[in-house]
Amino acid sequence: xxxxxxxxxxxxxxxxxxxxxxxxASLDQKLLYEAYEIAPDELGxxxxxxxxxxxxxxxxTVPHKLAGAALCESRSDAAEQAGAxxxxxxxxxxxxxxxxxxxxxxxxxxxxxxxxxxxxxVLVLGAGGAARGILAPLxxxxxxxxxxxNRNPWKPEEIAAALKPLGNIVPRTHLSLKGDRYDLVLxxxxxxxxxxxxxxxPKLFADGGVAYDLNYxxxxxPFMVWAKADGAARVSDGLGMLVEQAAEAFxxxxxxxxxxxxxxxxxxx
Ligand SMILES: NC(=O)c1ccc[n+]([C@@H]2O[C@H](COP(=O)([O-])OP(=O)(O)OC[C@H]3O[C@@H](n4cnc5c(N)ncnc54)[C@H](OP(=O)(O)O)[C@@H]3O)[C@@H](O)[C@H]2O)c1
Numbered sequence: 001x002x003x004x005x006x007x008x009x010x011x012x013x014x015x016x017x018x019x020x021x022x023x024x025a026s027l028d029q030k031l032l033y034e035a036y037e038i039a040p041d042e043l044g045x046x047x048x049x050x051x052x053x054x055x056x057x058x059x060x061t062v063p064h065k066l067a068g069a070a071l072c073e074s075r076s077d078a079a080e081q082a083g084a085x086x087x088x089x090x091x092x093x094x095x096x097x098x099x100x101x102x103x104x105x106x107x108x109x110x111x112x113x114x115x116x117x118x119x120x121x122v123l124v125l126g127a128g129g130a131a132r133g134i135l136a137p138l139x140x141x142x143x144x145x146x147x148x149x150n151r152n153p154w155k156p157e158e159i160a161a162a163l164k165p166l167g168n169i170v171p172r173t174h175l176s177l178k179g180d181r182y183d184l185v186l187x188x189x190x191x192x193x194x195x196x197x198x199x200x201x202p203k204l205f206a207d208g209g210v211a212y213d214l215n216y217x218x219x220x221x222p223f224m225v226w227a228k229a230d231g232a233a234r235v236s237d238g239l240g241m242l243v244e245q246a247a248e249a250f251x252x253x254x255x256x257x258x259x260x261x262x263x264x265x266x267x268x269x
Contacts (some may be wrong), residue, residue, distance in 0.1 A: 003054070005034040007043065008061035015267060016059055019246045022266065023258035031056075031254075040064070044071050047088070047095060057253045058088040058095075059246075065099075065129045072097030080135035081163065089248040098252055101130060102137030104245025105186075105214070105238075110141070112240045112264070115184060115210050117141035122146045123172075123182040125198050126189035127155035130214055134188065136158065139167040145174050147182070149197060151189070174200050176177065181206040185227065192219035197226050205231045214238040240264055 006016040012035070020033035028183040038046050041208035043064050050058070060068040065084040069075060072085060073094035079085045085097030109115040122143040124131050127150035138146055149172040156171035163169055178201035185205065189198050192215045205211070211227030211234070213220040227235050243264045251257040 001032055001034045002056040002253075003034075004057045004059075005036050005050075005055070007036050007046070007057040007062055007064055009037050009039055009063060010034045011037050015242065016061075016246060017264055019243055019267070020250065022263045023247065023250050026258055026262070027254075027256060029254065031060045038064070040067060047071055051090065051094060056090050057249075059249055060086055060088065062131075069097055070071055071095065076214065078102060078133070078136065081136040081166065082129065084129040084133055086245065087132075087252060089252055099133050099248075100245040100248035100252070101133040101241070102135075103248045104243075105134050105212075105241045106137045106141060107244040107248075108236075109184075109212065112232075112244070112260075113210075113212075113236055115212070115234075116183065119143045120183035121181070121206065122147070122184045122186070122206070123177070123180075124186045124188055125174075125200070126150055126187065126245050127152065127159055128188070128190065129209075131188040132159060132263065134186070134214075135163055135169060137168050138161075139169070143184075145170060148175050149177055149198075159188045165199035174198055177201050177204060180204070182209060184210045184212065185232070187211070187213040187215070187220075187223040192216070192222050195222055197222045199227075202230060205233070211235040212238070214241060216240050216242060216252050238268055243267065 033063040069085045076098040079099040085135040087098040090097040147170040153173040160169040211232040213223045216237040216239040224235040
């Protein structure tokens with residue numbers, strides 16, 4: 001039986017084993033998917049050992065997405081653009097690194113939530129691994145403007161310069177957003193894990209504007225509450241992105257994309 005796992009620290013809270021077990025059951029496929037707590041300095045040796053033991057693939061979560069990219073013998077374009085990997089696919093001699101976060105987000109926005117990106121003004125808050133992973137897929141959907149703003153004001157400049165060959169990303173600071181309006185504001189910060197939100201000027205949403213938090217559960221509450229109060233017409237957490245990025249990983253491993261609606265409904269239930 002093919003074996004997969006999510007590697008992280010901490011990883012006990014991960015919903016990935018439940019999601020992949022549901023995908024496998026829905027397609028009548030036999031596989032094993034576990035969760036392993038791995039310390040940062042153990043990632044390299046662990047991946048070598050897992051390869052020797054015949055494991056078929058891994059998901060990487062915090063804090064391994066950046067370090068994992070350097071440990072792969074090859075990387076997809078999405079992984080190169082993100083500078084981070086969340087999916088490892090076994091090769092004969094090592095691991096191929098991919099990043100399905102951006103594809104998962106875009107799928108959740110467009111297919112599940114019916115949110116338009118084409119021709120819209122889109123703002124990404126945060127400039128960590130998650131933000132980097134979603135910028136190129138968002139650009140590919142043809143927004144009228146794609147801006148990125150972060151607490152540390154240097155990171156948006158660096159990211160916009162690095163992704164310049166793919167298109168125009170407008171680097172902003174939170175303070176400079178005062179007076180601007182966006183159709184879609186994505187919170188890709190980890191502030192919600194501390195019950196916080198980025199410090200933003202008011203009235204950030206255009207008429208009908210949508211707020212989307214990449215976080216889910218309690219970590220998504222502060223931003224969604226703020227966004228509603230600030231005038232967002234709709235708000236969503238990132239649980240759909242989690243399920244859709246998992247479906248993309250499953251497809252890369254197993255060659256078939258599972259249906260996601262029932263799995264997402266089960267998690268929400
Ligand atoms: N739904 C999904 O499938 C999915 C997938 C990936 C990630 N995520 C979530 O997305 C979030 C970001 O992940 P990541 O990997 O990008 O993390 P990361 O690399 O650690 O980056 C964290 C980002 O949050 C910002 N930040 C942290 N605390 C803040 C605060 N109090 N105020 C303003 N900004 C703050 C940081 O700003 P500075 O640069 O100024 O420090 C940085 O831009 C995480 O909470 C993660 O769980 C969800």
